[in-house]
Amino acid sequence: MAPTSLLILLAGCRGEPPAPTPLDSGTVQAPAGPHEVFVHLFEWPWASVARECEEVLGPAGVGGVQVSPPQEYRLIDGSPWWERYQPVSYDLIGRSGDEAAFADMVARCADAGVAIYVDAVLNHMAWANADEGYQAVGYAGTAFARYDFPGLYGDAHFHGCRRGIEDWGSRWEIQECELATLPDLATEHREVRVALHGYLAKLVDLGVAGFRVDAAKHMPAEDIAAVLNGLDGAPFVFQEVIYTGAHEPVQASEYFANGRVTEFRYGEALSSVFREGQLAWLVEFGEPWGFLESDHALVFVDNHDSQRGHVMGDPLTFADGGLYRLANAFMLAWPYGRPKLMSSYAFADADVGPPMEGDRVTPVHDASGACVAPWQCEHRWTSILGMVAFHDATADAPWVERWWDNGNDQIAFARGDLGFIVINREELPTLSRVFDAGLPAGTYCDAMTGGRVDGACAGVSVEVDDAGMAEITVGPLDAVALHVGARLE
Numbered sequence: 001m002a003p004t005s006l007l008i009l010l011a012g013c014r015g016e017p018p019a020p021t022p023l024d025s026g027t028v029q030a031p032a033g034p035h036e037v038f039v040h041l042f043e044w045p046w047a048s049v050a051r052e053c054e055e056v057l058g059p060a061g062v063g064g065v066q067v068s069p070p071q072e073y074r075l076i077d078g079s080p081w082w083e084r085y086q087p088v089s090y091d092l093i094g095r096s097g098d099e100a101a102f103a104d105m106v107a108r109c110a111d112a113g114v115a116i117y118v119d120a121v122l123n124h125m126a127w128a129n130a131d132e133g134y135q136a137v138g139y140a141g142t143a144f145a146r147y148d149f150p151g152l153y154g155d156a157h158f159h160g161c162r163r164g165i166e167d168w169g170s171r172w173e174i175q176e177c178e179l180a181t182l183p184d185l186a187t188e189h190r191e192v193r194v195a196l197h198g199y200l201a202k203l204v205d206l207g208v209a210g211f212r213v214d215a216a217k218h219m220p221a222e223d224i225a226a227v228l229n230g231l232d233g234a235p236f237v238f239q240e241v242i243y244t245g246a247h248e249p250v251q252a253s254e255y256f257a258n259g260r261v262t263e264f265r266y267g268e269a270l271s272s273v274f275r276e277g278q279l280a281w282l283v284e285f286g287e288p289w290g291f292l293e294s295d296h297a298l299v300f301v302d303n304h305d306s307q308r309g310h311v312m313g314d315p316l317t318f319a320d321g322g323l324y325r326l327a328n329a330f331m332l333a334w335p336y337g338r339p340k341l342m343s344s345y346a347f348a349d350a351d352v353g354p355p356m357e358g359d360r361v362t363p364v365h366d367a368s369g370a371c372v373a374p375w376q377c378e379h380r381w382t383s384i385l386g387m388v389a390f391h392d393a394t395a396d397a398p399w400v401e402r403w404w405d406n407g408n409d410q411i412a413f414a415r416g417d418l419g420f421i422v423i424n425r426e427e428l429p430t431l432s433r434v435f436d437a438g439l440p441a442g443t444y445c446d447a448m449t450g451g452r453v454d455g456a457c458a459g460v461s462v463e464v465d466d467a468g469m470a471e472i473t474v475g476p477l478d479a480v481a482l483h484v485g486a487r488l489e
Contacts, residue, residue: 033392037332038064038117039341039379042304043081043354046097046105048364055369058112060385061392064236065109066117066212066340070094070102071199072138074126079353081304085214086126086182088138089152090199095139095361106207115209117236122196122227123215124182125149139359147183157192159184171249179218187223196227210236217241221254228258238262238298242311245290256296263297263337265290267306268313274327275316279425280405286336297337301327304342308350318344318378322477325383326423329448329479332387333421335398339391341384346374386447386481393485394419402436414438417468419483424474432473437482441466444482452486
């Protein structure tokens with residue numbers, strides 16, 4: 001979503017964030033698999049995204065990157081993160097780079113086996129307030145006024161409800177009135193659809209492989225379908241629908257025909273269980289908890305909105321360190337939805353934008369390839385990259401077997417005969433027991449400590465005998481994950 005400063009909630013990080021993770025020369029070797037896990041490189045400059053695709057994501061089997069909105073946006077004092085969600089034109093220019101840099105990033109990532117998914121803002125345009133005489137300017141100098149974007153949209157292209165949403169129980173208000181004062185495009189209007197389709201078609205022509213549809217709930221599903229219709233290459237689409245249940249006038253199921261839908265309740269519930277619940281409760285995590293059907297759900301522990309307190313719950317984030325590591329491990333091991341990782345920068349105020357040099361975002365990497373503060377690069381944590389490999393290696397067994405728990409915060413489960421994970425959320429006792437892992441006999445490299453690198457285990461190794469049994473020891477707030485892609489030959 002794209003709130004204005006009037007609606008932004010102040011939400012700082014909890015405690016001191018971990019230091020950015022340096023590039024590990026022993027990057028996890030990606031096993032065969034669908035490589036469906038992707039990462040949101042939030043606010044990264046295009047040149048840094050390209051480098052990350054080549055040096056980290058492609059080799060690790062991360063299949064895609066969600067990038068921040070690339071279109072021209074309204075300039076706002078202080079350069080808050082959310083100014084990028086206020087389109088002025090559909091020219092590809094902004095603080096992450098220009099069109100040439102964007103095209104270079106898409107091509108280099110594709111060569112590395114990594115798809116680019118664009119965060120597409122289709123519901124609305126930028127606002128201009130009374131103090132500015134309802135006139136303002138975009139990043140590239142494009143002048144506009146409220147409901148007047150020369151050469152693009154005029155008054156007739158916006159809905160007539162020229163106020164914010166007041167009744168969230170009204171479908172009409174949700175889809176016709178303004179989201180946080182942002183001029184609401186009449187997406188049923190033919191000329192609006194043509195303009196939006198042209199923007200997406202241009203991105204596809206440049207090699208973009210998919211889209212996150214921002215604020216999708218605020219557009220009728222049939223309008224989104226009309227905009228997407230006819231795009232080349234069947235792009236991957238996921239839609240932001242912040243959905244809380246059957247009582248709502250706009251149902252998530254309306255959007256299934258267009259693509260996946262964000263399941264915000266997943267991260268809220270998972271974070272709550274890891275913070276203060278019992279991991280034993282997770283034995284049927286997913287649809288039995290009232291979530292969307294797995295094939296339609298896009299899941300994450302946290303995203304850029306939830307980190308800042310704009311949506312439900314109190315999500316785990318990079319600032320939570322070990323708990324965040326374990327929650328991501330569970331997500332990547334558990335067969336529900338399509339998972340998305342988060343890559344953040346540290347912030348103390350929910351409005352604050354990325355680090356800037358002049359009007360451009362600072363590079364994420366230093367000369368050696370390490371991430372530099374305030375960039376967090378939590379997607380690089382050894383355990384997270386290792387569990388991406390686990391996710392891919394177990395894709396052909398989308399079910400859970402041999403569940404075990406201690407009635408509290410120690411659990412284990414298998415993914416057929418392709419993978420086995422043990423998680424110890426408890427803070428004191430070490431867990432050590434013989435498990436029926438069900439894996440083929442051999443020596444396995446633990447995904448959480450680096451998996452298999454150059455034919456050897458980067459960290460912990462575990463022996464599985466001919467009966468599929470394995471003695472596994474897991475320390476407090478830790479996990480061990482084995483999969484067939486990390487078995488030594």
